[in-house]
Amino acid sequence: MIEFINLNKSFSKNLVLDNLNLNVSEGKISAVLGPNGSGKSTIIKCLLGLVLPDSGQILFDRQPIRNTWQYREKIDYLPQIARFPENLAISELIKMITDIRQQQGDSEALIELFELSPFMHKKIRHLSGGTRQKVNILLTFMFNNPVIILDEPSSGLDPVAIIRLKDLIHRERDNGKTILFTSHIMSLVEDLADEIIFLLEGKVYFQGSKEEILQFSDKPNLENAIASIISGDIPDPLKKKHLANYL
Numbered sequence: 419m420i421e422f423i424n425l426n427k428s429f430s431k432n433l434v435l436d437n438l439n440l441n442v443s444e445g446k447i448s449a450v451l452g453p454n455g456s457g458k459s460t461i462i463k464c465l466l467g468l469v470l471p472d473s474g475q476i477l478f479d480r481q482p483i484r485n486t487w488q489y490r491e492k493i494d495y496l497p498q499i500a501r502f503p504e505n506l507a508i509s510e511l512i513k514m515i516t517d518i519r520q521q522q523g524d525s526e527a528l529i530e531l532f533e534l535s536p537f538m539h540k541k542i543r544h545l546s547g548g549t550r551q552k553v554n555i556l557l558t559f560m561f562n563n564p565v566i567i568l569d570e571p572s573s574g575l576d577p578v579a580i581i582r583l584k585d586l587i588h589r590e591r592d593n594g595k596t597i598l599f600t601s602h603i604m605s606l607v608e609d610l611a612d613e614i615i616f617l618l619e620g621k622v623y624f625q626g627s628k629e630e631i632l633q634f635s636d637k638p639n640l641e642n643a644i645a646s647i648i649s650g651d652i653p654d655p656l657k658k659k660h661l662a663n664y665l
């Protein structure tokens with residue numbers, strides 16, 4: 419459904435994506451991981467048309483996305499930092515986003531799930547960080563599109579909201595949606611990801627299941643496994659199996 423082919427992107431002399439190839443698994447929850455600055459947000463922004471790659475192609479439903487915008491209607495996106503007009507109330511913001519997207523949205527169940535009713539008439543600038551994030555989540559999930567992209571979705575949320583968010587993401591996957599998310603919170607990745615896509619030095623270094631990473635890394639949990647890859651302590655079987663495919 420989503421394919422990145424030989425994608426290159428530099429910001430001035432900073433080579434961020436280096437001939438990156440990636441096929442996102444349809445109908446699964448995929449976690450895009452990698453050290454700070456490894457290009458996770460950049461590949462998401464390239465897919466959304468917010469950043470233009472220098473070369474290479476992105477296919478959505480087998481069609482190149484360059485110079486098109488219609489495919490964007492099929493993607494619900496939660497940005498890492500959402501910037502909404504601060505003087506609008508949540509209810510006004512929901513209406514505004516519904517008008518912009520020109521899609522029928524369903525916000526009621528999400529308002530209830532994240533207990534947002536008491537805040538509906540408050541202006542965005544008066545909301546706490548976590549409540550803002552709940553609003554961002556609501557604005558992402560209220561539409562019913564086949565692809566959901568979440569950049570650090572749990573940021574600022576309390577444990578109750580995180581549990582509800584995880585349930586929500588699982589439900590959407592069970593409804594057949596393709597979900598791509600980034601997070602530095604390994605417990606979230608552990609609970610959510612069907613597949614891990616690990617970026618390093620501008621390429622996909624590993625793509626596979628959590629079980630595969632644990633099996634090959636010989637570490638007790640995902641946090642240790644990922645930390646060992648980031649710090650260069652790369653287990654040989656993992657290196658052999660995956661580097662050959664992606665370098």
Ligand SMILES: Nc1ncnc2c1ncn2[C@@H]1O[C@H](COP(=O)(O)OP(=O)(O)OP(=O)(O)O)[C@@H](O)[C@H]1O
Pocket residue numbers: 429432434452453454455456457458459460461
């Ligand atoms: N608009 C931009 N102009 C210049 N450099 C940029 C721009 N956007 C990203 N970069 C650089 O590209 C690199 C990759 O950034 P990106 O935000 O994709 O990383 P990330 O993997 O999402 O990082 P993090 O885990 O810290 O969120 C970084 O070195 C960043 O400074």
